[in-house]
Amino acid sequence: MKILTFDIEDWFHIIQKYPDNILERWSNYEVRIHNGMDRIFKILDDNNLKATFFILGYIARKHPEIVKRIHDLGYEVAAHSDMHKAAYRQKRQEYTQDLTDCINSLENITGEKVLSYRAPGFSIKKENVWVFEVLNELGIKYDASIFPATREDGGFDDFSESKPAIIKYNGTQIKEFPMSVNTVFGQKFTVTGGGYFRSFPYRLMRKIIKNADYTMTYFHPRDFDPKQPMLEGLSLKRKFKSYYNLSKSYRKLKQLVYDFNFIDMRQANTLIDWNNVPIVDLSHYSDNK
Ligand SMILES: [Zn+2]
Numbered sequence: 457m458k459i460l461t462f463d464i465e466d467w468f469h470i471i472q473k474y475p476d477n478i479l480e481r482w483s484n485y486e487v488r489i490h491n492g493m494d495r496i497f498k499i500l501d502d503n504n505l506k507a508t509f510f511i512l513g514y515i516a517r518k519h520p521e522i523v524k525r526i527h528d529l530g531y532e533v534a535a536h537s538d539m540h541k542a543a544y545r546q547k548r549q550e551y552t553q554d555l556t557d558c559i560n561s562l563e564n565i566t567g568e569k570v571l572s573y574r575a576p577g578f579s580i581k582k583e584n585v586w587v588f589e590v591l592n593e594l595g596i597k598y599d600a601s602i603f604p605a606t607r608e609d610g611g612f613d614d615f616s617e618s619k620p621a622i623i624k625y626n627g628t629q630i631k632e633f634p635m636s637v638n639t640v641f642g643q644k645f646t647v648t649g650g651g652y653f654r655s656f657p658y659r660l661m662r663k664i665i666k667n668a669d670y671t672m673t674y675f676h677p678r679d680f681d682p683k684q685p686m687l688e689g690l691s692l693k694r695k696f697k698s699y700y701n702l703s704k705s706y707r708k709l710k711q712l713v714y715d716f717n718f719i720d721m722r723q724a725n726t727l728i729d730w731n732n733v734p735i736v737d738l739s740h741y742s743d744n745k
Contacts, residue, residue, distance in 0.1 A: 457727065458671040459633065460718035461600065462496055463574065464489075464511040464522065467678040469540045470687055470698055471577035471609050478539070482514075488684055489515065492677025493522060495706055500531070503713050506720040507531055510574040510600070513538035513558030520565050527566040532722050534572035535559050535596070542579040542609060543587050543601075552590050559594060571597045572721055574674070578603035578610035578635065585625055585738045592628035598721055599623070600672065602634035605644035608693060613644075617734050619670040620724075624737040631730065633721060636672045638664050648712075649674035654701035658708055662715055673718075680706045 466489045468482060475481070500507060509526050511533060516523045527533050537543075538558040543551055559570045573596045580587050580601045591599060602623075604615040615634065623632045637644045645652055647661045648671055665671050678684055682702040686695065712718075719727075 457669070457724055458665070458673075458716050458718045459721055459724050460505060460507040460673055460713070461574070461721065462507055462509050462675050462677070463536050463576075464493075464509050464515055464526075465536065465540055465676060465678075466515070467681065467684040468687055469512065469514075469576075470690065470694070471540060471542055471579070472690075473545070474539070474541060486685070487518075488681055489519065489522070489677050491681040491683075492679065495680040496675075496677060497525070497529070499710060499713060500529075505713060505718055506723065507718070508534050508572060508600075508721040510534045510536035510572070511558075511562060512536050512540055513554075513561040514540070516558070516561035516565060523562060523565045527568075532572060532720050533562055533566050533568070533570065534574070534598075534721070535562060535570050536574055537576045540576040542577055543575045544579050544581050544584040544610070548586055548590065551587065552593070555590065555594060569595060571595070573599050573601065575601035575610070578607060578612075581610060581612055582614065582738075582741045585741045588623060588625040588630055588738065589628055591630055596630065598631050598633060598725060600633040600635070600721065602632055603637070603646075604634050605637045605646075615736065617736060619733075620728050620730075621734045621736050622730065624735060624739065626739050631725065631728075632736070633672060633724065635674065636668060636670050638668065640664075646672075648672065651696055651698070651700055653708065654679070654705045655696075658711060661708075661712075665712075665716060671716075675709065680709065 468485045538554045606613045
């Protein structure tokens with residue numbers, strides 16, 4: 457099973473500690489999201505593919521036509537937070553408000569309940585598993601926030617599964633579509649999103665994906681916009697992750713969807729026998745509500 461998903465944000469929505477005047481700062485940046493969106497829409501149309509789109513509430517209000525187009529084309533509209541703040545940097549109340557704002561902004565456009573979610577930067581860690589209670593409260597049924605390896609931002613390194621699972625937490629449960637990770641030379645990482653997607657030789661990537669039972673992807677409009685400016689104040693590692701090999705990534709995505717059959721999360725959900733997936737109970741993790 458290979459699942460195609462996109463996180464819909466602009467080139468400057470790179471996760472970091474945001475200053476108080478972040479909205480003002482964002483409004484001064486050039487809007488470039490349409491460059492990447494056009495290429496994404498084209499690739500889906502050319503290959504008759506469906507995908508799940510995790511969209512920022514901020515984007516839904518600034519560019520409602522993007523959400524409308526995604527929805528009108530029959531693709532899944534899903535939530536990616538309102539302001540792209542790391543979930544683990546927020547208190548429960550602030551987090552709940554942010555996600556509520558996102559869901560409302562999306563549902564106002566589509567008229568349909570949002571059922572799927574991915575935290576910005578895979579920011580559910582063992583320290584903030586209370587997020588799953590909030591997702592339950594807000595009617596989210598499918599989560600794609602778990603990155604089962606260490607990561608600069610986020611990551612849940614001792615999450616045991618790198619394939620669909622049921623997460624149980626304090627009496628709630630949710631269907632989890634974690635990021636797929638691959639172990640090479642003892643290192644866990646993913647080749648189907650982020651810096652590794654751009655830097656990994658395609659032939660090797662294809663071999664890894666061919667041998668995997670489950671592949672999750674995460675791409676952004678900015679991944680397919682090589683002319684974007686570079687955001688100031690980022691670490692070298694971060695720069696590599698966000699900008700290296702940008703010019704090659706669109707060709708790689710085209711090759712990827714040509715070589716493999718991708719589906720969206722909605723279809724994946726109907727194909728998975730949820731009675732026979734691993735159950736991961738996170739209730740024992742200590743809480744910092
Ligand atoms: Zn994001």
